[in-house]
Amino acid sequence: MKNNLDELRSTLESIRAAKYPEIPAEVISAIIEVQNQNQNDPTRRQRETQKMIIQYSNQIKADGGNEQ
Amino acid sequence: MRFKKITVENFGPFKDPTSIDFSARNGVSIVWGRNGRGKTTLLNAFNFVLNGTVKDRDGNVDNFLSFINEAGMNEGKYIFKVILDLENNGKVYRIVRSIAVAPGVDKPTSNNDLYTVLQVNESGNILSFADSEHFVKGIMTKEVSRFFLFDGELLTEYEELLNENSVRGGSIKSSIEQILGMPILTYGASDSDVAASTIATEARKVAQNEQAVSKYTQNLDAATETREYQEQELQRLMEEREACILRRNKLQNLVEDTEKLRQFSARKKSIEEDMERQRQICDDEQRAIAGILKDSWQWMIAPVLRQRLLDLQSAMADLHGKEQTSKGQEIIIEYIQQAIKDIYCPVCDHPVSPNEREKLEAKISQIKAETGGLSPEEKVQLESYRTQQDILARYANVTDQAQEIKVRYDRYVAAFVKFTDLKEHDLREVESDLEALRKNATGTDEKAAFEYFDQLGKVAAEIAEYDQGIIRVGAEIDKTKETIKKLNTTIIAKSQNKDVVLANKKVAFAEAIAAIFREGIDVYRDKLSRDVERDATEIFMEMNTEEDYGGLRINENYGLTIIRKSDGKPVPKRSAGWEHMVAFALIGALHKNAPFDGPVIMDSPFYRLDIINTKSMVKALPLIANQVLMLPYPGEINPSTTRTDIGDYIVQELEIARISSNESTIKEMSTND
Secondary structure, X not given: OOOOOHXXXXXXXXXXXXXXXXXXXXXXXXXXXXXXXXXXXXXXXXXXXXHHHHHHHOOEOOOOOXXX | OEEEEEEEEOEOOEOOOEEEEOOOOOEEEEEEOOOOOOHXXXXXXXXXXXXXXXXXXXXXXXXHHHHEOHHHHHOOXXXXXXXXXXXXXXXEEEEEEEEEEOOOOOOOOOHHHEEEEEEEEEOOEEOOHHHHHHHHHHHOOHHHHOOOEEEHHHHXXXXXXXXXXXXXXXXXXXXXXXXXXHHHHHXXXXXXXXXXHHHHHHHHHHHXXXXXXXXXXXXXHHHHHHHHHHHHXXXXXXHHHHHHHHHHXXXXXXXXXXXXXXXXXXHHHHHHHHHHHXXXXXXXXXXXHHHHHHOHHHHHHHHHHHHHHHHHXXXXXXXXXXXXXXXXXXXXXXXXXXXXXXXXXXXXXXXXOHHHHHHHHHHHHHHHHHOOOOOHHHHHHHHHHHHHHHHHHHHHOOOOOXXXXXXXXXXXXXXXXXXXXXXXXXXXXXXXXXXXXXXXXXXXXXXXXXXXXXHHHHHHHHHHHHHHHHHHHHHHXXXXXXXXXXXXXXXXXXOOOHHHHHHHHHHHHHHHHHHHHHHHHHHHHHHHHHHHHXXXXXXXXXXXXXXXXXXXXXXXXXXXXXXXXXXXXXXXOOOHHHHHHHHHHHHHHHHHHOOOOOOEEEEOOOOOOOHHHHHHHHHHHHHHOOEEEEEOOEOOEOHHHHHHHHHHHEEEEEEEEEEEOOEEEEEEOOOOO
């Protein structure tokens, strides 16, 4: 048994690093965790994912910069 | 995750609290049970405590009322309870799920009068209802649980995976991907899409009063309305299809019941014929023994008579000798007298002279003086001896029949034991099976079976129609979604509002996250496919007994095809038994590749397999999970060969024993059974 999400995390990190470097690695890890913890609770899972994305996207500025 | 103990109370045939303690050791626990004793109820107990759901043998879901123990119900006990003790990530949990009667209801008459109660205790602390629900849902989702708690019928569903266009196959594929963790990616992508859409909707609201985008917002409203209608239609088709599947399952059960009834009836007839044969042997042997015993006194006293005969013959010897000598002398005298009378000797061949005549007469006197012959008393005695000798000889030579009686008696005992065994064991069991079957079945004659087949064909055609409809409406929904997405993008792009421009960037951010998850789906799915194919092949080859079967090949639905060694081509038509083994190998591989582990509970998984394949599958059981609980019925697998095949991996053997027609219990099984 694998008993962990390492392979899945590593798969997404390869894609992010190669094609979407502007997206912080932490947001992907955070969403994986939210999804894993709330697999049978769609409302909570969707709400927490959205919260996570909005939290990170709020750091973006209108003139093109990013607050991070 | 490890199960430690499950306890059921007033649930199905288990009226009093009944438990299975799981060993701390890895391996296979076997709970034997005849049909109707409660094996499937135990599988339901796991499903109930983990998912809050039960399914009766007709496929009816959550008919809780039918799971309350009949005897308990008669005593006014309208609740049932299942308790599961387990360990997960180093913590100890107790999950208690029960059915309670709704307030104001005295005696429940429908499921509406009942409700479920859940309580979880984590290392001694009682969790809130919300936390309890969250914990239970988290350890094993309903879709994932089908790979941990399954029966033989479920294994047959996996054949659908080989049909790449089957919606049912697609649904199973979706379940498979759940156990493999794919929903993290698919829902990660869709939830990120929803986030992007929410941000876009907010931006659109800000932009909708702008003249430049009003045309697009109107189109968007229309597209949104279309999508709602399409989703309702999809929902309707899915529900209709589910109803068809329920009907199909009921019909399949009826067909199987008919077949089982035919088999059980044939078996009952064969047992009764065998019993009649044994009874006939008993009668024949009993009659034969009685016949032999009627004259038994003859051979029983024969040894005594034989001794008496010897004594008699010895006593007769002197008298007989005397009689014989006397007879010889009488002949000589008669001869001499003849010579005297004829005055001629035939021995010397010359006339008898007077001198010689004198000598001959003297000789006669001498012989008579020497041999007096038998006295009259002696003659009577000898005659009496002779009569006795004739009688004794008749009975002294009768053959001893004791051995014959012993042989016949042994034959009688063997037939009687066989008869009793057939009557008390085989006949009673098959009658019990028939009773259980008749209790469940609604119509089980051969005529009905043909009707069921006919109806099955019609239901299959309906399901296929709904499958097509679902695929068509699904494609239309995808198209509408794409239109909505484009309209949103256009509205945001054409807007001059600063907030909308910022929102546009946020939408792009969310969409990039969704894209990472979406792209990950294919990459991760490819990797999983390879891993599942490799591990399923490994398990399959452990079970394989065909020289030419070299391994398994996976398709996009995770359907597995057996590949021949000789030409590398797929085996075209596989028997139901081989399908079953492939499905089993798939489940084992899924467990190896799942991001979490847990025990496997199997109810009667071998019914489609022949003896050799059953043996192979039994041997492979320890490969699929650390903890395996198997619920077979005797005859499905052979207890003694199973013990040999699994050996040390068997951690315990229990049996479901019947207390009465509506009550069972679980007890330790004697390995002599």
